[in-house]
Amino acid sequence: MFSIASPPPVARAALRSALALATGLCLAFASYAAIPISHWTQPSGAQVYLVESPAIPMVDVQIDFDAGGRRDPRGKPGLANLMASSTAYGVKARGAEPAMDENALSDAWADLGASFGGSASADRLGFSLRSLTYPDLLEKATLLAARQLGDASFPEAPWLRDRPKLVASLKEANTRPATLAGRAFARAVYGDHPYGAESTEETLARISAADMQALHAQALRACSAKVSVVGALSRAQADALVSKLLSHLPSTGCDALPPVPEVAPLAAAHEERIAFASAQAHVLLGQPGYKRNDPDFFALTVGNHILGGGGFTARLTEEVREKRGLTYGVYSGFAPGLHAGAFTIGLQTRPDQAQQALDLVREVLAKFVAKGPTDLELQAAKDNLIGGFALRLDSNRKLLDNVANIAWNNLPLDYLETWTAQVQKLTVQDIRAAFSRKLQPEKMVTVVLGAEDAKLN
DSSP states (O other), rough: OOSOOOOOOHHHHHHHHHHHHHHHHHHHHHTTTTTOOOOETTTTEEEEEEEETTTSSSEEEEEEEEEEESSSOOTOHHHHHHHHHHHHGOOOOOBBBBEHHHHHHHHHHHHHHHEEEEESSSSOEEEEEEOOOOHHHHHHHHHHHHHHHHHHHOHHHHHHHHHHHHHHHHHHHHHTTTHHHHHHHHHHTTSSSSSGGGOOOOHHOOHHHHHHHHHHHHHHOOOOOOOEESOOOOOOHHHHHHHTTTTSSOOOOOOOOOOOOOOOOOOOOOOEEEEEOOSEEEEEEEEEEEOTTTHHHHHHHHHHHIISSGGGGGGIIIIIIIIIISOOOOOEEOOOOOOEEEEEEEEEEGGGHHHHHHHHHHHHHHHHHHOOOHHHHHHHHHHHHHHHHGGSSSSHHHOOOOOOOHHHOOOTTTTHHHHHHHHHTTHHHHHHHHHHHHHGGOOOOEEEESOTSSSSO
């Protein structure tokens, strides 16, 4: 796609190392300027979002599908994530191209100095490509990615080999107090919603390579892809790249998917105390929060920064750590998605102080929801968030994540350009009203693991 010559293989490793630094330096300056995003729909139906970044010969691509964990079959949580990662097990033969096992596929990517892989979050199934844009390298990387995306073979043997490792990892995680507390919290907040589903030894045993192949055939369609591109490509070059990447996927069969139920609001408070012999008690407090497309997004983001998301400047840190010394750290956060992700306050403390810390957190939260922040707190939060905005965009990967977020959530194309203005115009009344609409302190889930008053089995 460029006329300059490709570097010899011996120079590629050094070049890749330099690119990491160069990407950050270039975008650190570019992030202060406008970031125009081009958007178009291909004949296949795929939607493309492009930011041209010509400073270095590199491109990052994110391909997303509505096939995340929220659509996993009941009883098989984690299937989407396993399917995406298992595309690395090998590809089928296509035309004159022979089949490749996982070793041959891995070697091919190493030879190109490029990378490709997949994973799934609760909402979306995604694949990422990173490559230099020298013509011979990018062409080969694009064709190889198209094969791994569309022609994955899903052999049974590697899955049967790797499944016991996942089971062992789950068993080890079950010995950690933070894991146990987090799982209990998710079950109580989400109930039967897929957001609360978790993989276990039993559910992993139900998943086969055939399940992965079936999900792949069902979920991956060019017509449903949202593709985000950041790099040294023109619109025409990016369009050609995306067409090749999706060329091995069907471009039909994109009928509307059945809706996934919303997360049910909590009808009443729920408290769970878990006995665990731990040096620290783990305390979690929260409820379903809000969806990413909620108009209160900015007010809740800034308000949470003040409440518990701003580190040492947050009110919870000031009250619970600095004034009373009840914990080394306390935080709060929202996790908005296509459905209402959890609002969570978390901390660790000495078992004999767990109740005192919990009571104080509830008091601080209730006061914040009722009265909102002070004018000084709001101005400090604005200064901090706006001053640090460039750090959200100081690498190709971060910029790609932001573009993919815009694409996935159907946000305005000028979202990044207007972000600071959206934050700057907020008032104390805006934040207080948003928190009052979204949070009900009297109806929250509380999980306390390892407190002194819990009875050990």
